[in-house]
Amino acid sequence: MLAACGGSESSGPPKVASVAVTSLTTQLEVGQTAQLTATPRDGKGNAMAGKTVTWSSSAAGVASVDAAGVVTGVSAGTATISASADGAIGTVGVTVVPVPVMAVYIENRTPSVRQGGTAQLTATVQDALGRTLGDRPVSWSSAVPAIASVSQSGLVTGLSAGTTYIRALAEGKVDSVPMRVRSLSAPTITGVAPATWVPSGAATITGTNFAPDLASNEVFVNGARATVTAASETLLSITLPSITAIPCAPTGPVPLVVSVNGDSASSQATISMATQRQLAVGESMLLTSASDLLCNEFSVTGGTYVVSAFNYNTAATATASFQLFGAALATATSTLLAPARVLSFPAPGTPAAGPLALPAPSRDERIARGQAQALNAAIAYLNGHPNMRRSMEAKRARERAAYARGASAGAYASVAPVAPPNVGDVFTKRMMRTFGNYGTYDTLRARVVYVGPKLIIMEDSLAPLAGTMDNEYQAIGTEFDRDMYGYLSNFGNPLVLDSLTDNNGRVIAIFSKRVNDYSLSNGGNLLGFVTSCDFSPQVDPTPANACPPSNEGEYFYAFVPNPSGTGNGNWSVADWRHYVRGTLLHEFKHVVMFAERIARDANFAEVSWLEEATAQQATELWARHRYNDKPQRGDIRWSDGLICDYVRQGDTRCADPAEAIGHHMGFLYRHYTANESKSIINNNDNVIYGSSWSFARWVTDTYGGADEGAFLRALVQQKDDRGIVNLQNRTGATWAEMLGWWSLASSSDNYPGGTITDPRARLQSWNTRDILATMSSSLRYSDGTPAFPKPWPINMRAVSFGTFPSAISNVFALPGGGFAAWEISGTQTAKQVLALRSTTGGAPPGNVGMAIVRVK
Secondary structure (H helix, E strand, O other): OOOOOOOOOOOOOOOOOEEEEEEOOOEEEOOOEEEEEEEEEOOOOOEOOOOOOEEEEOOOOOEEEOOOOEEEEOOOEEEEEEEEEOOEEEEEEEEEEOOOOOEEEEOOOOOEEEOOOEEEOOEEEEOOOOOEOOOOOOEEEEOOOOOEEEOOOOEEEEOOOEEEEEEEEEOOEEEEEEEEEEOOOOOEEEEEEOOEEOOOOEEEEEEEOOOOOHHHEEEEEOOEEEEEEEEOOOEEEEEOOOOOOOOOOOOEEEEEEEEEOOEEEEEEEEEOOOEEEOOOOOOEEEEOOHHHHOOEEEOOOOOOEEEEEEEOOOOOOOOEEEEEEEEEOOOOOOOOOOHHHHHOOOOOOOOOOOOEEEOOHHHHHHHHHHHHHHHHHHHHHHHHOOOHHHHHHHHHHHHHHHHHOOOOHHHOOOOOOOOOOOOOOEEEEEEEEEOOEEEEEEEEEEEEEEEOOOEEEEEEOOOOOOOOOHHHHHHHHHHHHHHHHHHHOOOOOOOOOHHHOOOOOOEEEEEOHHHHOOOOOOOOOOOEEOOHHHHOOOOOOOHHHOOOOOOOOOEEEEOOOOOOOOHHHOOOHHHHHHHHHHHHHHHHHHHHHHHHHHHOOOOOOOOHHHHHHHHHHHHHHHHHHHOOOOOOOOOEOHHHOHHHHOOOOOOOOOOOOOOOOHHHHHHHHHHHHOOOOOOOOOOOOHHHHOHHHHHHHHHHHHHOOOOHHHHHHHHHOOOOOOHHHHHHHHHOOOHHHHHHHHHHHHHHOOOOOOOOOOHHHOOOOEOHHHHHHHHHHHEEEOOOOEOOOOOOOOOEEEEEOOOOOHHHHEEEEEOOOEEEEEEEEOOOOOOEEEEEEOOOOOOOOOOEEEEEEEOO
16 A cells, blocks of 8 residues: 655645534514524534634514524514524524413403493403513403493493493403493382391392392492392392391491492481390499390490400410490490599598608519519429429438438438427528529528428528528518418418428528529519429439429528618618518418429419419418408408508508508509500519409409308319419309409499499409509609509590590400400480490401490
């Protein structure tokens, strides 16, 4: 084989032999784009890189293409897209179609026309993006051409009275609207039957120019639509709206409207829908069902009524908005009564010595926040440790086994009752540092300063006045053993678990400055606290069952006086003594609840609002003793001794002043001043120290019979019933009944010059109207401003008989467990309608009720 010498074929850049054009789609909608790809290839079909491609369109008015090969649909049609490189050309065909129609919409949705008249309709055609497609033809048609015809331009001509549907069609998409053709003459009403109508009843209307077809006739009774069941040109048969649909009205004529194809006739029909009510002076009633709330008509009696509306949802966060509707056949002008006329009256208990000065309100608020946080932490611990009794029982069993093996009996409380310590003995005790954190604690040296039959008092060696307060502690201890411990027995036994705890037959109070110095997350301060942790073992083979800060006993940790301190530490001995005794009783009531529940292996503690309420009842029992042993249901007034809650030792008006019930009344006042935003079941609101106590006291007075102690023990000595369920099961009453009657009693209690015969509508044990009025006139802060400015603080919405203005009628976002109140008075010239309904006039929201008492 020979090879050519000295040379080769002429060479140069390789040439493009062909161009391949590809696209994911070859059909575009107008305005849509697509990316084309051009691949130059050599003679062997190999792709060639680096070649410049030029794009062009055979019909740029149909589809355009840019230098990057992006093709855009311009108008309907076809085009060829070319890509060239080195003279080689590749092509692809592209079809452009119109944007499809997605919707047709007739602009006038409720057209009507009189016989012989015309009405122009227009339709808008839109694509999927809501863009108007103005170039698309619309086809028009009528469902009943005998009633109305329509041209292809949308012009409707009315031919005969009645209703048809006009339809617009574009590319398969359709829309239609009813077209009413009105008769040449408007309808008239000449009569109705029967003479008196009732909701949901049958009735007939006679007249002229009604439509023979049902759909063309509309009937409205007092604004509510009735159902037309039969129709002719002269007679309509109807079914009246239900009582939930017709606005409540007095028995008498209401507006009646018949509309026929857009023309109307008006008349009146007499309707009887209200439940007839009559209350004598002093009588009351409670209404909770929707049928009872919707429409009530009270006889012409005049006088004065107090009305409460309440939300009996079981969660404070479940709010309700509603309206107390008022009307009369002869409508009277409704005006607000002057506040002084309704809400103030002489305060018979005003001390002759003049106003008393109180500390700033911020201290009470901080203390209430602190006490609530402490209790909530103790409740949470029990709820998370339902086996505390069994854990302590197991520990004592281990101790008895150790004793049987020869260990000293003195080391184990379970072997034999522990002898009481001696005054002067010193013990090491524990106190947790932070609520909710049971892994850390402080140790303190506590000296015994008092030993009594049921109470041991210890003082922290670091207390500012340590060693100088023994007489004070002993006086407090003596009073507790003599009086207070007996009041605890009304709720249960704080020592029911004593054989499993320290077995000493006593509760223990430790007074320490550490309590004063607690820094709480909610900004609160403390007078003292208890913890359910003390019912757990300090150590346990199962670590989750142990609570290291536990002192394994029935303990209360209390604040101490510190006259030279700052903040919550600044307590004089007189102020400390004034507050500490009621706190001691209140907190040991919590111990009773924890002990009784743990003894029953409870899964849950009592909820905090009811537990605080019953703890307040404990101090209330002590207060009644201090006020000359006033009995239950004794209607106690300021003059019976409440001044002693506010003066200090040395004031000649009281031999032994102490805070016993003033705290209750102060927080009740705070609830009353904002009653429409407050709830007695809100665990996170300080007002429960007043209003929840008032509710619990009312429940005890109303359902507790002659032995209030038996009732309170039944309430406390429960395993898992708690809160509202506990109250319902102990009383046999529903939550709605209890809340409703209490809210009415709160609003009308001791109404000036009034009469209330039903004890459920009264606060029987305490004359709150007298007490709060005297607090208003007698108590000042140190800067001279009134501590309780309003003599009667409940926000009473005052109206005259007749129609109520909406500003007085509407209540918005009333919390569960809350109430609103009205006073109705003035001159009554006609029967008065009352209805509890939605703010828009319909059926009331669920779980609301109304209570009414005629006080004059």
